[in-house]
Amino acid sequence: RVFRAAPDGTVDLVAEYDGEPNGLRIHKDGRIFITDSKHGIMELDPATGAVTEHCTRFRLESFKGVNDLAYASDGTLAWTDQGQTGLHDPTGRVFRQRPDGQVDLLLKGIPSPNGLVWSLDNKTLYVAVTRANAIWRVPIMLDGQASKVGTFIQMSGGTGPDGITITADGGLVVSHVGLGAIWVFDNF
Numbered sequence: 001r002v003f004r005a006a007p008d009g010t011v012d013l014v015a016e017y018d019g020e021p022n023g024l025r026i027h028k029d030g031r032i033f034i035t036d037s038k039h040g041i042m043e044l045d046p047a048t049g050a051v052t053e054h055c056t057r058f059r060l061e062s063f064k065g066v067n068d069l070a071y072a073s074d075g076t077l078a079w080t081d082q083g084q085t086g087l088h089d090p091t092g093r094v095f096r097q098r099p100d101g102q103v104d105l106l107l108k109g110i111p112s113p114n115g116l117v118w119s120l121d122n123k124t125l126y127v128a129v130t131r132a133n134a135i136w137r138v139p140i141m142l143d144g145q146a147s148k149v150g151t152f153i154q155m156s157g158g159t160g161p162d163g164i165t166i167t168a169d170g171g172l173v174v175s176h177v178g179l180g181a182i183w184v185f186d187n188f
Contacts, residue, residue, distance in 0.1 A: 040054075
C-alpha cells in the first residue's frame with residue numbers, strides 16, 4: 001500500500017496493489033515511481049491511484065528485489081537491486097534509466113546495495129552498501145559508465161547504512177539503522 005500524509009496530520013490510502021513497495025520518489029513532472037521488491041520499478045498515478053509497470057526486467061532477467069531509487073537533475077533514474085544479497089552473496093546491482101528510456105547496468109557484485117543519491121553536479125552516484133557497512137562513491141564518466149568505484153565512507157557497528165540523501169550544499173546524510181543514528185557529513 002502507498003499512503004499520503006498531509007501537513008495537518010491526516011493520512012490517506014493512495015494505492016493498494018499486488019506488490020511489495022519498498023521505496024518511492026516523485027519525479028519533477030509529478031509522476032511517482034516505486035521500487036517494488038516483487039515486480040521492479042512501478043509507476044503510480046497520484047490522481048487515480050493506478051499502479052502500472054515501468055521497468056520490471058533488465059533484458060530478459062527479473063530483478064533480485066529493487067530497493068531504492070534516485071533522480072539526477074536531468075531525469076536520469078538510478079536504482080539499487082538488493083534482494084537478499086550480502087557478503088555471502090555479493091551479487092547486488094545498480095541500474096540506471098536514461099531520460100531516453102535506455103536501461104543500463106551500472107554496477108554488479110555489490111554486497112547489499114541499498115540507498116543511493118546523485119551528487120549535485122550529477123557526476124557521482126553515492127551508494128549505501130549495507131552489508132559492507134560503507135558508502136561507495138561511483139564516478140560517472142563522460143560516456144555514462146561507472147569508473148574507479150571506491151569506498152567513500154567506511155562505517156562501523158550495526159548492520160550498515162540504509163537510506164542516504166544529499167543536502168542543499170552537497171553534504172551527505174546517512175541513515176544507519178544498525179546504530180539507530182543519522183550521520184551528516186559536511187560538503188565534500
